[in-house]
Amino acid sequence: MQHSSPADQTRNISGAWRRTARGAGLLAEDGSVAASIFAEMSALAVRTQAINLGQGFPDEDGPALVLEAARQAISDGMNQYPPGRGQPVLLGAIARHQQRFYGLTVDPGSEVLVTAGATEALAATILALIEPGDEVVTFEPFYDAYGGLIGLGGGIHRTVPLRAPDFQPDLDALRAAVTDRTRLIIVNDPHNPTGAVFPRATLELIVELAHRHDAIIVTDEVYEHLTFGAPHIPIATLPGAWERTVTISSGGKTFSLTGWKVGWLSAPAAIVTAILAVKQFLTYVNAAPFQPAIAVGLDLPDAYFATIAAEMQHKRDVLATGLQRAGFDISVPQGSYFIVADATPLGFSDGAELCRRLPELAGVVAVPITAFCSPTHRAEYAPLVRFAYCKKVELLEQASAQLAALPRA
Numbered sequence: 001m002q003h004s005s006p007a008d009q010t011r012n013i014s015g016a017w018r019r020t021a022r023g024a025g026l027l028a029e030d031g032s033v034a035a036s037i038f039a040e041m042s043a044l045a046v047r048t049q050a051i052n053l054g055q056g057f058p059d060e061d062g063p064a065l066v067l068e069a070a071r072q073a074i075s076d077g078m079n080q081y082p083p084g085r086g087q088p089v090l091l092g093a094i095a096r097h098q099q100r101f102y103g104l105t106v107d108p109g110s111e112v113l114v115t116a117g118a119t120e121a122l123a124a125t126i127l128a129l130i131e132p133g134d135e136v137v138t139f140e141p142f143y144d145a146y147g148g149l150i151g152l153g154g155g156i157h158r159t160v161p162l163r164a165p166d167f168q169p170d171l172d173a174l175r176a177a178v179t180d181r182t183r184l185i186i187v188n189d190p191h192n193p194t195g196a197v198f199p200r201a202t203l204e205l206i207v208e209l210a211h212r213h214d215a216i217i218v219t220d221e222v223y224e225h226l227t228f229g230a231p232h233i234p235i236a237t238l239p240g241a242w243e244r245t246v247t248i249s250s251g252g253k254t255f256s257l258t259g260w261k262v263g264w265l266s267a268p269a270a271i272v273t274a275i276l277a278v279k280q281f282l283t284y285v286n287a288a289p290f291q292p293a294i295a296v297g298l299d300l301p302d303a304y305f306a307t308i309a310a311e312m313q314h315k316r317d318v319l320a321t322g323l324q325r326a327g328f329d330i331s332v333p334q335g336s337y338f339i340v341a342d343a344t345p346l347g348f349s350d351g352a353e354l355c356r357r358l359p360e361l362a363g364v365v366a367v368p369i370t371a372f373c374s375p376t377h378r379a380e381y382a383p384l385v386r387f388a389y390c391k392k393v394e395l396l397e398q399a400s401a402q403l404a405a406l407p408r409a
């Protein structure tokens with residue numbers, strides 16, 4: 001047997017990491033972390049002092065009661081590892097929330113799991129439920145973490161396109177994408193980046209396909225309380241769905257606390273146990289003092305949830321009007337933090353190029369929709385850009401005024 005020097009070993013090991021991470025699409029050709037357009041655009045916003053409508057984080061704090069509950073929990077010494085499944089007070093609040101808003105009865109002790117944001121819920125679910133070579137179906141464009149996590153799990157990512165103007169899927173394309181090779185169908189509703197909300201008929205078809213092909217449905221409902229007229233329908237409430245659905249959400253978007261990273265999932269007990277087996281080796285636990293605070297948030301009266309939706313709808317309207325006046329073709333979103341605009345009428349066929357020039361042209365930052373697409377489908381979405389409206393109304397008005405000065409094609 002040949003012995004290699006420590007330096008060789010280091011080189012070989014890092015080479016292996018590079019190969020696997022690159023295989024999952026996480027490393028660029030030169031071995032650096034694949035440059036995220038989000039990081040590039042946020043850096044551009046800082047450098048040019050442009051209004052950042054790129055990354056989707058609110059510029060105002062969440063409810064004072066929730067913030068105070070976290071301070072109190074820290075003072076009360078809730079600063080050590082919480083139980084693996086989550087603080088009982090939060091597990092109970094999640095179960096009450098599912099009952100109050102959706103009529104879903106879930107057992108807080110066995111059918112709920114607290115996670116480090118929706119992101120860890122997605123990661124643990126995907127890693128727990130797929131084998132290398134299994135297919136995972138998502139819509140496209142898709143939240144960027146899906147592609148990375150499916151790659152990490154060795155899965156094969158199949159997508160169903162969502163196209164302007166309404167970004168609803170073609171149901172025959174959905175039928176064609178789900179086969180006996182499909183292990184998971186991931187449904188992000190309300191949808192980031194398009195703002196689409198899927199009607200009951202689409203969700204029913206997903207349940208039917210999951211049954212026919214013995215797939216598990218994974219939902220990402222982080223914008224569940226941010227819909228504008230169209231009601232949010234959790235797939236788990238449809239007949240025959242609960243038994244094969246993992247329902248994922250998070251406090252980040254609902255309470256404007258994206259940095260707290262308190263998420264959760266609910267599913268039948270056996271599925272939760274399988275996911276917990278992975279989750280225990282990802283973070284084990286997180287956010288001890290923030291968990292009871294998010295429980296306070298989930299128990300807030302109905303009026304809180306109605307108000308955040310109405311306020312977000314107003315913000316959407318302000319930015320939608322501004323983008324239309326500036327000359328963009330827009331799709332009016334039915335939910336989420338985001339609006340998709342087509343830059344073609346302004347003479348831009350490449351949204352990424354527009355985003356790189358927008359700080360200089362209008363003092364605004366956005367992100368191209370191609371950041372949410374697989375390489376093979378990027379061309380179809382090239383002229384589209386995403387703007388976030390989860391910002392103060394005055395800021396959206398200022399951005400609108402600046403965008404109005406864009407030269408017309």
Ligand SMILES: *Cc1c(COP(=O)(O)O)cnc(C)c1O
Nearest residue numbers: 117118119143192220250252263
């Ligand atoms: C923000 C977001 C997430 C991440 O949620 P965290 O709770 O911050 O991990 C997941 N999915 C979608 C669609 C999002 O927009």
